[in-house]
Structure formats: structure tokens, C-alpha cells
Amino acid sequence: MSTIARNGEIERLLFDNGAALVGFAELGDLEPAGLPRAVSIAVAIDANILQGIxxxxxxxxxxxxxxxxxLLDKLALICQEYLKGLGYNARAQTTTIAHQSDDLATALPHKTVATRAGLGWIGKCALLVTKQLGSGIRLSSVLTDAPFLCGEPVTESNCGNCTECVKHCPAGAVKGPNxxxxxERSEIFDAFACxxxxxxxxxxxxxxxxxxxxKCIVVCPYTKKHLKRI
Ligand code: B12
Ligand code: SF4
Ligand code: SF4
Structure with a gap:
């Protein structure tokens, strides 16, 4: 199977099962266990529920x-089993596998995988923000050695001069810089205050x-734009 066909097969499998966005990332030396690529998976938070918060x-x-x-655990496991079925190594970063440490961090955060896959950038609030759905998403990822056509990594913020999440965070946790x-996360965001x-x-x-x-999700203009469309 060609790399393009493999990308397409995985996208179809994940979209058919409820994914909203799918991306493919080249990880380079970011992955400590040595799996060089990853599939980044996003699901959309229900619009009415988002309006309610x-x-x-x-x-x-x-x-x-x-x-x-x-749903994310199910999608990640479907993807893992599909890749294993093709003879590749694959590891779904499910909620039971990705452990956070005392400093509120994981070894390879889903957001890092997502920027590498080109799905979006890290906003001032430290969330992944996408042009399609704003930050109204949850994420997972599957590490693998399968060859893919990988996305262009996003390396810059698109927040510009916006300060909505800075102004509205009830914890004052969003510090302001892009x-x-x-x-470091701590330069833009206070995880403990949040x-x-x-x-x-x-x-x-x-x-x-x-x-x-x-709150940082719903006040973001990129999320609002998405909520207006539905
Ligand atoms: C620990 C954790 C928390 C902590 C710390 C939050 C944080 N931002 O780190 C606390 C408890 C505060 C928290 C709160 C929330 N969380 Co939380 N949390 C996590 C968790 C388990 C780990 C995140 C982590 O490792 N952080 C460590 C730091 C260093 O990494 P980071 O946060 O990803 O950000 C840095 C890197 O991504 C880096 N980076 C990005 N691209 C690249 C590329 C390269 C090459 C490099 C070197 C670095 C780099 O830049 C960022 C800033 O420094 C993830 C799930 C997961 N397994 O990834 C969910 C996650 C980040 N949380 C999520 C959410 C939604 C929330 C909340 C909104 C709670 C809620 N559900 O209502 C709040 C929002 C807080 C906020 N504004 O960020 C979502 C985010 C979805 C999105 N749109 O981004 C995630 C991904 C869970 C999920 N499965 O979807 N959370
Ligand atoms: S306290 Fe609420 S608004 Fe502030 S960063 Fe945390 S989740 Fe976002
Ligand atoms: S509210 Fe504004 S500053 Fe915050 S993440 Fe969204 S675009 Fe960026």
C-alpha cells in the first residue's frame, strides 16, 4: 500500500468512527521510546454543552x-490495531497509558503531537487551537513506525493581539505572551493556578x-467562529 493510500485508509477509519480531525506527525527525537511518527486524533466537544459552560x-x-x-480511547485503539494488522509497531496513548507527573506533564503531550501534525498551534491559554474548531476539541495520539505522508508542523502562534482567554480566565492562569x-509552558500559563x-x-x-x-475554550474567537457555523 502506498503512503498516501495508508493515510487515506486511516483517515476514513477514524472519521467513520467519530473523529473530527486527523493528522500525521513526524516526531524526530521528541519520542523517548523511539517510535518515529504519530497519528493525531481530535474529537469535537458538543456545541450546546460548550455554550453551557x-x-x-x-x-x-x-x-x-x-x-x-x-471515544478517544476507542479511536486510538482502532488505529493501533489497524496499524498492527499491517505489520507495524503501534502504541495508542490512551488515558490509562499516558500518565501525568507531579508537575502536571506527560512524556509526549497530545498537543505537541498535534502541532507536529499541522493541526493547529498552542494558544496563549496553552490549549491547541485549530482553524476549523478553535479549541473546542479533545485529543489523543497513536505512536507508530508506519510510514505516512506527514503534515507540515505548525511552529508559530496565530493568536496575534487577542487577549480573550487572558481576560476571562477565572484563575488568572493565562499570562499573556504568545x-x-x-x-516553557510556565512562561505562558500557570498550570497549578488553573x-x-x-x-x-x-x-x-x-x-x-x-x-x-x-472558559478559555468558549471565549476564544476561533471556537466562537466554529460555534456560529452550527
Ligand atoms: C496535565 C494536563 C493538564 C494540567 C496542565 C495543563 C497544561 N496545559 O499542561 C491541568 C490540570 C492544569 C489541565 C487543565 C486543563 N486541561 Co488538560 N491535560 C493535561 C494532560 C494530561 C497533559 C498535558 C501536558 O503534558 N502538559 C505538559 C506541557 C509541557 O505540555 P503542553 O501542555 O502540551 O504544552 C506545551 C507543549 O505542547 C509544547 N509544544 C507544542 N508543540 C511543540 C512542538 C515541539 C517541537 C516542542 C519542543 C514543544 C511543543 O508547547 C506547549 C507550551 O509549552 C493532557 C493530555 C495529554 N496526555 O496530553 C490534557 C489536555 C492538555 N487537557 C485538556 C483540556 C481540555 C484541559 C482543560 C480545558 C480542562 C477541561 N477539560 O475543561 C484545562 C485547560 C488548561 C489549559 N488552559 O491548558 C486537553 C486539551 C485539548 C486542546 N484543545 O488543547 C488535553 C489534551 C486532554 C485531551 N485528551 O484532550 N490539564
Ligand atoms: S482556569 Fe479555566 S479558563 Fe483558566 S486556564 Fe484553566 S481551564 Fe482555562
Ligand atoms: S482566546 Fe485569543 S489569545 Fe486565547 S487562544 Fe484564543 S485566539 Fe489565542
């Missing part, structure tokens, strides 16, 4: 978060102490 996280958003995590390839506030808001709004909020 303008004033803070809701129980419905928590339900959607769980539904999309299950993302660049060489910046986590603490999100957990407090969830406890206040629906009695569960979990880390979801997403």
Missing part, C-alpha cells in the same frame, strides 16, 4: 468529558472536585 463548568460538561475520553516553539480554580468551581457548581473548566 460560559458561566463555569457544568455536570453536562463533565459527562461530555467522560464520553469523549471513552507561544513559541522554545518557550487546576486549583477549576477544582473549586466544579465543587461549587455540581459537587465534584475534578479539574474541568474550559
Amino acid at each position: 460560559k458561566k463555569g463548568p457544568t455536570a453536562e460538561y463533565f459527562g461530555e468529558y467522560n464520553r469523549l475520553n471513552r 507561544w513559541s516553539l522554545v518557550c 487546576r486549583e480554580t477549576a477544582r473549586r468551581l466544579c465543587k461549587e457548581n455540581f459537587g465534584e472536585e475534578i479539574t474541568i473548566c474550559g
Whole structure:
């Protein structure tokens, strides 16, 4: 099978099963375990549920978060098994496999894979922002040695002078500078402040102490543009 045919087969498989965006990334030396490429998978957060979190996280958003995590794990495993069936090595970075450390980081974040695949850039709020769906997505990735036609990596921010997520973050966690390839997360975003506030808001709004909020998603003009279209 040619590389273009393989890309097309995987896209069809993933779109048919509920993916919203699919990309292919050349990882170079980013992948510690030595699998040189990855499939980046995005699913869309339900538009009505997103509209509902303008004033803070809701129980419905928590339900959607769980539904999309299950869907992403399913998509990543479908992709992994398909690639293994072709004789390649493949490892789905499912929610049970990708562990975060005490400093709230994983070995190879899905967002890094997504920028390498050309799906979008890292916004001032530290989320992946795409031209098609803004940041109203959740992500997964599958590491592999299968040869693909890989996307052009995104290396610059498209946020420009926008400050919507800086102004509206209830934790004051979004610091303001634009993302660049060489910046540390802590230069643009305070992950601990975000986590603490999100957990407090969830406890206040629906009695569960979990880390979801997403105000930075709904105020983003790229997300708003997508929500207007549907
Ligand atoms: C730990 C974690 C958190 C932490 C820290 C958040 C963070 N931004 O790091 C806390 C608890 C605060 C958190 C909060 C939230 N999270 Co969270 N979280 C994660 C998790 C598990 C790991 C992220 C990680 O490793 N961060 C470490 C840092 C260093 O990496 P990073 O965040 O990806 O960002 C840097 C790199 O990507 C780098 N980079 C990008 N491209 C390239 C290319 C090269 C070559 C290099 C060198 C670097 C580089 O630039 C970024 C800035 O430095 C991921 C899932 C996963 N397995 O990836 C979800 C994830 C990032 N979270 C997600 C979401 C949606 C949220 C929340 C909105 C909660 C909610 N559901 O309502 C908030 C938003 C916070 C925010 N504004 O970022 C989504 C993001 C989707 C998107 N559109 O980007 C993810 C991907 C989960 C998922 N499966 O979809 N989260
Ligand atoms: S999830 Fe909420 S607290 Fe965290 S950065 Fe986004 S708006 Fe701020
Ligand atoms: S709200 Fe504005 S600054 Fe924040 S991520 Fe979206 S475009 Fe970038």
C-alpha cells in the first residue's frame, strides 16, 4: 500500500468512527521510546454543552468529558490495531497509558503531537487551537513506525493581539505572551493556578472536585467562529 493510500485508509477509519480531525506527525527525537511518527486524533466537544459552560463548568460538561475520553480511547485503539494488522509497531496513548507527573506533564503531550501534525498551534491559554474548531476539541495520539505522508508542523502562534482567554480566565492562569516553539509552558500559563480554580468551581457548581473548566475554550474567537457555523 502506498503512503498516501495508508493515510487515506486511516483517515476514513477514524472519521467513520467519530473523529473530527486527523493528522500525521513526524516526531524526530521528541519520542523517548523511539517510535518515529504519530497519528493525531481530535474529537469535537458538543456545541450546546460548550455554550453551557460560559458561566463555569457544568455536570453536562463533565459527562461530555467522560464520553469523549471513552471515544478517544476507542479511536486510538482502532488505529493501533489497524496499524498492527499491517505489520507495524503501534502504541495508542490512551488515558490509562499516558500518565501525568507531579508537575502536571506527560512524556509526549497530545498537543505537541498535534502541532507536529499541522493541526493547529498552542494558544496563549496553552490549549491547541485549530482553524476549523478553535479549541473546542479533545485529543489523543497513536505512536507508530508506519510510514505516512506527514503534515507540515505548525511552529508559530496565530493568536496575534487577542487577549480573550487572558481576560476571562477565572484563575488568572493565562499570562499573556504568545507561544513559541522554545518557550516553557510556565512562561505562558500557570498550570497549578488553573487546576486549583477549576477544582473549586466544579465543587461549587455540581459537587465534584475534578479539574474541568474550559472558559478559555468558549471565549476564544476561533471556537466562537466554529460555534456560529452550527
Ligand atoms: C496535565 C494536563 C493538564 C494540567 C496542565 C495543563 C497544561 N496545559 O499542561 C491541568 C490540570 C492544569 C489541565 C487543565 C486543563 N486541561 Co488538560 N491535560 C493535561 C494532560 C494530561 C497533559 C498535558 C501536558 O503534558 N502538559 C505538559 C506541557 C509541557 O505540555 P503542553 O501542555 O502540551 O504544552 C506545551 C507543549 O505542547 C509544547 N509544544 C507544542 N508543540 C511543540 C512542538 C515541539 C517541537 C516542542 C519542543 C514543544 C511543543 O508547547 C506547549 C507550551 O509549552 C493532557 C493530555 C495529554 N496526555 O496530553 C490534557 C489536555 C492538555 N487537557 C485538556 C483540556 C481540555 C484541559 C482543560 C480545558 C480542562 C477541561 N477539560 O475543561 C484545562 C485547560 C488548561 C489549559 N488552559 O491548558 C486537553 C486539551 C485539548 C486542546 N484543545 O488543547 C488535553 C489534551 C486532554 C485531551 N485528551 O484532550 N490539564
Ligand atoms: S481551564 Fe479555566 S482556569 Fe484553566 S486556564 Fe482555562 S479558563 Fe483558566
Ligand atoms: S482566546 Fe485569543 S489569545 Fe486565547 S487562544 Fe484564543 S485566539 Fe489565542
